[in-house]
Amino acid sequence: MSMDAVFRALADPTRRQLLDSLHARNGQTLNALCEHMDMTRQAVTKHLAILEGANLVTTMRRGREKEHYLNPVPINEIAERWIGKFERHRLSALSDLKQRLEREEP
Amino acid sequence: MSMDAVFRALADPTRRQLLDSLHARNGQTLNALCEHMDMTRQAVTKHLAILEGANLVTTMRRGREKEHYLNPVPINEIAERWIGKFERHRLSALSDLKQRLEREEP
DNA sequence: TTAATATGCAACCATTTGGTTGCATGTCAA
DNA sequence: TTGACATGCAACCAAATGGTTGCATATTAA
Numbered sequence: 001m002s003m004d005a006v007f008r009a010l011a012d013p014t015r016r017q018l019l020d021s022l023h024a025r026n027g028q029t030l031n032a033l034c035e036h037m038d039m040t041r042q043a044v045t046k047h048l049a050i051l052e053g054a055n056l057v058t059t060m061r062r063g064r065e066k067e068h069y070l071n072p073v074p075i076n077e078i079a080e081r082w083i084g085k086f087e088r089h090r091l092s093a094l095s096d097l098k099q100r101l102e103r104e105e106p
Numbered sequence: 107m108s109m110d111a112v113f114r115a116l117a118d119p120t121r122r123q124l125l126d127s128l129h130a131r132n133g134q135t136l137n138a139l140c141e142h143m144d145m146t147r148q149a150v151t152k153h154l155a156i157l158e159g160a161n162l163v164t165t166m167r168r169g170r171e172k173e174h175y176l177n178p179v180p181i182n183e184i185a186e187r188w189i190g191k192f193e194r195h196r197l198s199a200l201s202d203l204k205q206r207l208e209r210e211e212p
Numbered sequence: 213t214t215a216a217t218a219t220g221c222a223a224c225c226a227t228t229t230g231g232t233t234g235c236a237t238g239t240c241a242a
Numbered sequence: 243t244t245g246a247c248a249t250g251c252a253a254c255c256a257a258a259t260g261g262t263t264g265c266a267t268a269t270t271a272a
Contacts, residue, residue: 011117064239064248072192083185086178170218170269
């Protein structure tokens with residue numbers, strides 16, 4: 001569960017759209033997911049493989065179909081372990097920046 | 107302030123490292139930032155330009171030096187507008203996934 | 213003024229990325 | 243069983259990405 005894989009997976013708008021789609025309706029098959037996308041099935045498959053590699057999506061074969069489930073845990077971990085760090089010092093960093101900018105034109 | 111630019115800027119480990127470095131010590135010059143990095147100054151410049159384009163870093167010329175300041179606002183916006191959405195349904199999505207998995211082997 | 217320092221600009225290159233097409237495999241239903 | 247349907251695999255391609263080198267410009271300090 002490398003954090004880098006999660007960040008890189010989230011970098012592409014198509015993949016974020018896929019996560020959105022699963023967020024709206026969980027457990028969609030590959031074909032169902034493809035219907036909203038303006039690209040070939042194979043391209044969507046590649047994106048889903050990247051999301052799966054980042055552990056953001058879990059799949060399950062049911063007969064000849066493959067169901068896709070959203071796994072929100074990695075997103076949550078990024079929020080807690082990485083974003084939280086910056087959020088904590090948000091106000092101090094901002095005031096620091098403002099002070100410097102005001103010092104610019106005396 | 108497109109969210110896509112922020113996501114793509116955060117996708118690269120070098121750029122996250124630069125944000126970390128600024129988080130540790132705000133207002134560093136280009137040369138100061140380069141000292142921790144194992145690449146040429148020009149490569150670092152490009153990364154900083156991308157961070158600046160995503161509004162994650164603000165720069166200020168002071169004499170012949172250029173100071174770099176962290177702007178945590180875009181990170182915060184992503185946390186609130188995008189990550190929050192998934193976080194809210196975190197538990198329900200997880201239990202949903204578990205239910206499906208348990209249904210698998212009756 | 214001149215030399216050293218800090219940064220900017222541009223061309224170039226290898227690799228990665230995001231997409232395609234073509235075909236193969238596996239499963240359901242008539 | 244056979245045809246239709248859902249997915250998998252692989253080769254290929256253009257464009258973006260991350261890095262380099264070489265040189266230009268601007269500012270400080272001796």
